[in-house]
Amino acid sequence: MLLYFSVISLAAHRCIRALKTVQTEHAAPQLYTTLNRRTCSSVSTPRITTHYTIHSREKDPRWEGIEMERFADEADVVIVGGGPAGLSAAIRLKQLANKHEKELRVCLVEKASQIGAHTLSGACLEPTALRELFPDWKERGAPLNTPVTEDVFSILTEKHRIPVPMLPGLPMNNHGNYIVRLGNFVRWLGEQAEELGVELYPGYAAAEVLFHEDGSVKGIATNDVGIAKDGSPKDVFERGMELHAKVTLFGEGCHGHLAKQLYKQFNLRENCEPQTYAIGLKELWTIDEKKWRPGRVEHSVGWPLNRHTYGGSFLYHLNEGEPLVALGFVVGLDYTNPYLSPFREFQRWKHHPFVAPTLEGGNRIAYGARALNEGGLQSIPKLTFPGGLLIGCSPGFMNVPKIKGTHTAMKSGMLAAEAIFPKVTAESLDSETAGLHTPEYAENLKNSWVWKEMYAVRNIRPSFHNYFGLYGGMIYTGIFYWIFRGKEPWTLKHCGLDANQLKPAKDCTPIEYPKPDGKISFDLLSSVALSGTNHEGDQPPHLTLKDDGVPVNRNLAIYDGPEQRFCPAGVYEYVPLETGDGMRLQINAQNCVHCKTCDIKDPSQNINWVVPEGGGGPAYNGM
Numbered sequence: 001m002l003l004y005f006s007v008i009s010l011a012a013h014r015c016i017r018a019l020k021t022v023q024t025e026h027a028a029p030q031l032y033t034t035l036n037r038r039t040c041s042s043v044s045t046p047r048i049t050t051h052y053t054i055h056s057r058e059k060d061p062r063w064e065g066i067e068m069e070r071f072a073d074e075a076d077v078v079i080v081g082g083g084p085a086g087l088s089a090a091i092r093l094k095q096l097a098n099k100h101e102k103e104l105r106v107c108l109v110e111k112a113s114q115i116g117a118h119t120l121s122g123a124c125l126e127p128t129a130l131r132e133l134f135p136d137w138k139e140r141g142a143p144l145n146t147p148v149t150e151d152v153f154s155i156l157t158e159k160h161r162i163p164v165p166m167l168p169g170l171p172m173n174n175h176g177n178y179i180v181r182l183g184n185f186v187r188w189l190g191e192q193a194e195e196l197g198v199e200l201y202p203g204y205a206a207a208e209v210l211f212h213e214d215g216s217v218k219g220i221a222t223n224d225v226g227i228a229k230d231g232s233p234k235d236v237f238e239r240g241m242e243l244h245a246k247v248t249l250f251g252e253g254c255h256g257h258l259a260k261q262l263y264k265q266f267n268l269r270e271n272c273e274p275q276t277y278a279i280g281l282k283e284l285w286t287i288d289e290k291k292w293r294p295g296r297v298e299h300s301v302g303w304p305l306n307r308h309t310y311g312g313s314f315l316y317h318l319n320e321g322e323p324l325v326a327l328g329f330v331v332g333l334d335y336t337n338p339y340l341s342p343f344r345e346f347q348r349w350k351h352h353p354f355v356a357p358t359l360e361g362g363n364r365i366a367y368g369a370r371a372l373n374e375g376g377l378q379s380i381p382k383l384t385f386p387g388g389l390l391i392g393c394s395p396g397f398m399n400v401p402k403i404k405g406t407h408t409a410m411k412s413g414m415l416a417a418e419a420i421f422p423k424v425t426a427e428s429l430d431s432e433t434a435g436l437h438t439p440e441y442a443e444n445l446k447n448s449w450v451w452k453e454m455y456a457v458r459n460i461r462p463s464f465h466n467y468f469g470l471y472g473g474m475i476y477t478g479i480f481y482w483i484f485r486g487k488e489p490w491t492l493k494h495c496g497l498d499a500n501q502l503k504p505a506k507d508c509t510p511i512e513y514p515k516p517d518g519k520i521s522f523d524l525l526s527s528v529a530l531s532g533t534n535h536e537g538d539q540p541p542h543l544t545l546k547d548d549g550v551p552v553n554r555n556l557a558i559y560d561g562p563e564q565r566f567c568p569a570g571v572y573e574y575v576p577l578e579t580g581d582g583m584r585l586q587i588n589a590q591n592c593v594h595c596k597t598c599d600i601k602d603p604s605q606n607i608n609w610v611v612p613e614g615g616g617g618p619a620y621n622g623m
Helices: 002-006 011-017 020-026 030-037 082-098 128-133 182-196 257-265 343-348 406-424 438-447 449-456 470-483 524-530 549-558 597-601
Strands: 072-080 106-110 150-154 160-163 199-202 206-211 219-220 225-228 234-238 242-249 277-287 296-302 311-321 323-332 363-373 388-390 543-545 573-574 583-587 605-609
Touching: 072 082, 072 219, 072 406, 082 106, 082 128, 082 182, 082 406, 106 242, 128 406, 182 199, 206 257, 206 388, 219 573, 219 605, 242 257, 242 406, 257 388, 277 343, 363 524, 363 597, 388 406, 406 438, 406 449, 438 449, 549 573, 549 583, 597 605
Parallel strands: 072 106, 072 242, 106 199, 150 296, 242 388
Antiparallel strands: 150 160, 206 219, 219 242, 225 234, 277 323, 277 363, 296 311, 311 323, 543 605, 573 583
């Protein structure tokens, strides 16, 4: 009975020997990296990283005489990220400006070539925040075409399915929700924002946070363009531009590049748990119309993952004028076996007897992947700092057992707008810093339905970390969510950074995955081709390494090169050295779908994802 109530939750070797134990090395990658640099300097490491964030241009003679001055522009508010949170904040700001007859310049920058082109989610949308933002959303033509009509939840074994009836009040009950193609919805939000006068700048990646002399945020700078792969300036080099604002909202999405810098600059994570993550992989299929059931929502846990690996699946039947289904697989990035491949687990899952019949005779038309926050309430950092705010999935407003974060991201953006509006429009700015500080935003969030919702489910994800794994977590959830509605007087902690969870390869069993059949399951590169991913080839790889020697000397030596398997786009591969024995890491940066998994899961924390030239990346068509 409890199970029933709870299923809804779901280096060189000599250098290694210089450490006292594998556990010590495992828990202290920085110690290993330092030791590696000191004792392994005789090892010849091919140069991989050429990006200026690692190799300063000030010390590079090729950059002498290059004009480095940037044009600067001023706005009242600058928003980084054209996702649900950023666009909702922009829209709400202009709504308030129109209502109060105030002049307000709002500029939004988005690294994708078009609004929505980097957006990927399941997605089953809870329309709560949308109704608040646009009560007349139906009349405005919001692309919510598929109301949920049927909920199916299953525990899968290798050959069978254990059905679980859905009850009202449980997190994954989707009554009243809509199955959407989130990229289309985000594009629509962009259209609404433009109509209200928001200035949208797709194709401009925010690459740097700018600061006033007093340390407060001044704004952002967009990325430079026209840099060759070897890090030298091309003839067409152009400096990025600066956007200054009274306040800057950072809504980059999960594991944002600039947010990482802000966490350190303002020590925003000193009073919260480490953020934990999952990787979600998704495909779109057209299927036989006879198998099509518009409005049907299917979720599962269990096979092909073992009980100690958190994850699950979804399969949604869309009503978009053709028999279309969206299906995907989510794997928690706290998994321990370095041989696990989330992509291949996804391909294997599609062959389950409960899943394969829907896909047989169908045609796969799109593929993508994205990391998602799973830390919940415990992992939300301090949200405000002088000159800026964090909104949306960047700080982590995802309801994990619901597998939903769009509605909470939108609401956070709206609350941010409402908090900053009186200050940015005041005739005399009352601020102790050059950049406006708005702590009211955090207080408003804590008094909103977002905080209440996230508090109730705060212990579901961390309860998975027990001897019984999935089943122990399900029992906990059955007792404390269903019976006590998440009001237990304690808050569970997470197990730590996902990067620290991998065990050495020698302690794990390799996983043998079946070969793809080309009908239901597919290889990685043909999948990436469906994502529309493209980057300018002659630019420094934006997957930067703090130390080019660490991948071979540590990741390959200890963990058998897990980058090759956790990346869902084939960006990382180990290949033989052209001269002599040994291996080297090859980074196929053009394949990158901007999922951020490498930055999160790298056991050495040696990979730092930075923005490529604006406009690069996937070109998702309504994912």
